[in-house]
Amino acid sequence: MLTAHVVYATMTGNNEEVANIVCDSLTNLNVKVTESEISQTDVADFMKADILVVCAYTYDEGAMPEEGLDFYDDLQSTDLTGKVYGVAGSGDKFYGEYFNTTVDHFDxxxxxxxxxxxxxxxxxxxxxxxxxxxxxxxxxxxxxxxxSK
Incomplete structure (x- = not known):
């Protein structure tokens, strides 16, 4: 059975909702899912899953969530060869060119x-x-x- 770990960072609750939708969808596809808030998650825990998902917001003019910076830094210096990932996020189009740039950074x-x-x-x-x-x-x-490939 495939396993997934979905991590989210949220300020308004929108990205927790995005994470919940992804978790429900994965569960319906017979994947064993773990969900956690980004500041409560260590990249080492994340490594135990086959599928890794980050759902995070972009703050102000392109700023990443403060509570997710350590996770982001650790993620970049971890060997994730063989892992499958996806990134989703809620943002506000009001910020124009900065709309959801955290999704791009995690990607x-x-x-x-x-x-x-x-x-x-x-x-x-x-x-x-x-x-x-x-x-x-x-x-x-x-x-x-x-x-599954």
Missing amino acids: DAFKKAGATSGAEKVKIDLEPYEEDIERLNKFAEGLVKTA
């Missing part, structure tokens, strides 16, 4: 660590609506399909 960190992208990153404006839930379900399906 780059996973690549730097040698992990394999299992799905296209998902950027959501504010809270997830029906079309976002569909995108997140497809995201989860892509992760499972890639990890």
Whole structure:
């Protein structure tokens, strides 16, 4: 059975909701899922899963979540070869060019660590609506399909 660890950072609750949707979708695809808040998660714990997911917000003009900086730094210096990853996040289009840049930063960190992208990153404006839930379900399906190879 495949395992997944979904980590989230949230300020408004939107990214916890995004994480919950991804977890439910993975569970429905027969994946054993662990979910945790980013400041309560060590990258070593993250390593125990086949599929690694980060759902995080972007603060202000492109700032990453303070509570996730250590995790982000540790992630980049960890060998994630053989792991499948995905990144999703809720942000606010109000910030224009800075919209959801944390998703891009985590995507780059996973690549730097040698992990394999299992799905296209998902950027959501504010809270997830029906079309976002569909995108997140497809995201989860892509992760499972890639990890099953």
